[in-house]
Amino acid sequence: MGYIIIITGFLLVLIGLWGILSQKNLIKIILGFTIFDTGINVVMVSIGYVKGKTAPILDIISAKDALKSVVDPVPQALVLTSIVIGLGVSALMLVYAIKLHHDKKSLDINNFKDLKW
Amino acid sequence: MIVAIAIVLSVLTLVGAFMTIHSKKLSIAVISSGLVSLTASILFLLLAAPDVALTEASIGSGLTTIIFFYALNKIRQNHD
Amino acid sequence: MIKKILIIGLLAGVGLIFFNLLQVYHVPTELNNKLGAYYAENAATQVGAANIISAIVVTYRGFDTLGEVTILFLAASIISFVLKVRKEDIVSDRFTSPNSEILIYSSQIIVPVIFLVGIYIFINGHLTPGGGFQGGAVIASGVLLMMLANPSMKVSHNLVAFVESISGIAFVVLGVLGLVLAGGFLDNRFLPLGEFGTMLSAGALPLIYIFIGLKVGAELSNIIGTISYNQNEKNS
Numbered sequence: 001m002g003y004i005i006i007i008t009g010f011l012l013v014l015i016g017l018w019g020i021l022s023q024k025n026l027i028k029i030i031l032g033f034t035i036f037d038t039g040i041n042v043v044m045v046s047i048g049y050v051k052g053k054t055a056p057i058l059d060i061i062s063a064k065d066a067l068k069s070v071v072d073p074v075p076q077a078l079v080l081t082s083i084v085i086g087l088g089v090s091a092l093m094l095v096y097a098i099k100l101h102h103d104k105k106s107l108d109i110n111n112f113k114d115l116k117w
Numbered sequence: 118m119i120v121a122i123a124i125v126l127s128v129l130t131l132v133g134a135f136m137t138i139h140s141k142k143l144s145i146a147v148i149s150s151g152l153v154s155l156t157a158s159i160l161f162l163l164l165a166a167p168d169v170a171l172t173e174a175s176i177g178s179g180l181t182t183i184i185f186f187y188a189l190n191k192i193r194q195n196h197d
Numbered sequence: 198m199i200k201k202i203l204i205i206g207l208l209a210g211v212g213l214i215f216f217n218l219l220q221v222y223h224v225p226t227e228l229n230n231k232l233g234a235y236y237a238e239n240a241a242t243q244v245g246a247a248n249i250i251s252a253i254v255v256t257y258r259g260f261d262t263l264g265e266v267t268i269l270f271l272a273a274s275i276i277s278f279v280l281k282v283r284k285e286d287i288v289s290d291r292f293t294s295p296n297s298e299i300l301i302y303s304s305q306i307i308v309p310v311i312f313l314v315g316i317y318i319f320i321n322g323h324l325t326p327g328g329g330f331q332g333g334a335v336i337a338s339g340v341l342l343m344m345l346a347n348p349s350m351k352v353s354h355n356l357v358a359f360v361e362s363i364s365g366i367a368f369v370v371l372g373v374l375g376l377v378l379a380g381g382f383l384d385n386r387f388l389p390l391g392e393f394g395t396m397l398s399a400g401a402l403p404l405i406y407i408f409i410g411l412k413v414g415a416e417l418s419n420i421i422g423t424i425s426y427n428q429n430e431k432n433s
Contacts, residue, residue, distance in 0.1 A: 001119060001120050001123050001163065001224075002164075002224035003222075003224065004120070004123050004124055004127055005123060005127065005160050005163070005164060006219065006222060007127075007219065008127040008130055008131065008160065010212075010215040010218075010219065011131055012130065012131070012134055012153070012157075013211075013215070014208055014212055014215070015131070015135060015137075015138060016134070017207075017208060017211060018138060018204070019137065019138035021204045021207065021208075022138075022201075022204055023138065025143070027143055027146075027147075027185070027188070027189070027192075028138065028143070028146060031137050031138070031147065031150050031185075032137075032138060034150055034154075034177075034181060035134050035137060035138070035150060035153060038153055038154055038157050038173075038177065041157070041161075041169070041173070042157055042160060042161075045161055045164050045169055046164055047222075048164075048166075048230075048233070049164045049165065049224065050224075050225050050227065050228055051224045051225065051226045052226065053165065053228070054165055055165040055166065055167050055326070056165075056237060056248070056249035056250055057167070057247060057248050057249065057250075057325070057326060058241055058247045058248075058249065058394075059247055059324070059325075063241030063242065063393065066237050066238060066240075066241060066249070067228065067234055067237050067238045070228070070237050070249065071164075071165045071166070071228070072228055072233035073233055073237060073240075073249045073250050073253055074230060074232055074233045074236065074253065076166045076168060076169050076250050077250050077253040077254050077258060079166075079169050080168060080169055080172055080250065080254060080328075080330065081254070081261060081262070081265050083169070083172045083173055083330075084172070084176060084265060084269060084330050084413070085265060085268055085269070086176075086177070086181075087176050087177070087180060087181055087184075087417075088268060088269050088272035088273075089272070090181060090184070090185075091184050091272060091276060091420050091424065092272050092275060092276060094184060094185065094188040094424070095188075095275075095276045095279050095280055095424065096279065097188065098188055098191050098192060098195075098280065098424075099279055099280070101192050101195055101196075102195055105195075105196070107192070167326035168248070168250045168251075168326045168327065168328070168331075170326075171318075171326055171327055171331045172330055172331050172334070175331055175334040175335055175338065176330070176331075176334045179334070179338055180337060180338065180341075180417060180421070183341060183421070184420070184421065184424060187421070187424045187425045188424060191424070
């Protein structure tokens with residue numbers, strides 16, 4: 001099962017990268033970034049997965065044999081941070097997209113040529 | 118059994134991601150990205166990470182989709 | 198055309214890297230990561246929290262959480278700055294069709310329950326899955342339902358600023374208290390650890406998580422409130 005999910009994560013990263021590189025619409029590019037984000041999170045959590053072990057919450061497991069019965073808690077704590085920051089970043093990108101559309105009346109990335117000469 | 122569930126969810130996730138990038142309508146794309154987050158949260162649950170699953174379901178799938186829709190609404194209001 | 202070939206080449210290259218990474222990956226049957234093993238072994242005795250992830254997020258790597266909350270705060274304030282709404286720009290007499298009665302009346306019943314669930318999630322963060330970030334997101338979705346039911350509602354900036362700054366200051370003050378009275382910044386052992394697995398355990402960890410939850414809830418509500426304003430673009 002670890003294999004299936006880690007392959008899914010890698011494919012999600014590739015699909016997100018494809019979206020970022022190939023799309024013209026700003027909203028589509030931001031959606032590509034969120035897919036990329038989800039893919040990386042899936043890969044990180046599946047790296048911490050240990051076969052046949054349970055979640056790192058000591059309700060039924062006693063604290064003494066926690067080491068023998070839980071999966072790796074470190075990637076999960078990192079991904080927890082990453083998801084919340086992902087929301088902040090995508091909201092920020094959307095706000096800049098709204099502002100750009102407000103100025104140029106367009107969402108096509110080929111119309112923004114202010115830094116091109 | 119769990120492996121079969123994981124395969125089905127993985128396929129669903131990848132189809133959602135493909136739809137997100139490929140579909141012409143923006144609203145369908147946003148809904149598909151919400152689907153990707155939702156199925157990814159069930160994948161996290163299968164990987165014994167209930168904390169991450171809860172976060173992904175509430176933040177990644179709920180709030181992100183709504184923020185995208187508010188942004189689309191604002192852009193449409195600006196357009197005319 | 199050349200662009201497409203470049204994109205396909207780049208994707209193939211990244212895919213090749215991933216393929217090579219996948220070949221050395223095999224699903225482990227033992228917990229090999231030394232840091233993870235240390236946390237799994239000592240979280241119960243050192244921190245006293247049943248949820249090891251909460252122990253890592255709030256105590257062991259609490260400084261990262263402070264940075265994360267700061268990033269979220271910065272994102273929220275940049276969003277408010279970019280989408281600045283002046284008083285005269287707010288369209289108050291814009292025609293909006295009234296919402297359905299089912300949405301309005303059921304939201305009055307459901308919103309308090311959503312707030313209660315959010316508070317439950319972050320109060321029980323040290324015992325069950327969940328914590329400040331999830332509870333804050335649930336509270337923000339309650340605010341969102343209120344705004345869907347009543348589109349002319351505004352998220353009160355004073356209330357958001359008050360809750361946000363008070364909980365931010367309390368978070369840092371609790372961290373400094375840990376530095377003064379116990380082992381280090383954000384150490385939770387200046388309060389008694391209590392009995393393992395009960396509500397009043399894990400020292401100051403539930404207290405810190407409550408403040409994180411309030412702060413995150415206020416920030417996310419602020420982001421949603423700012424991005425959903427109806428702005429009259431002719432005046433701006």
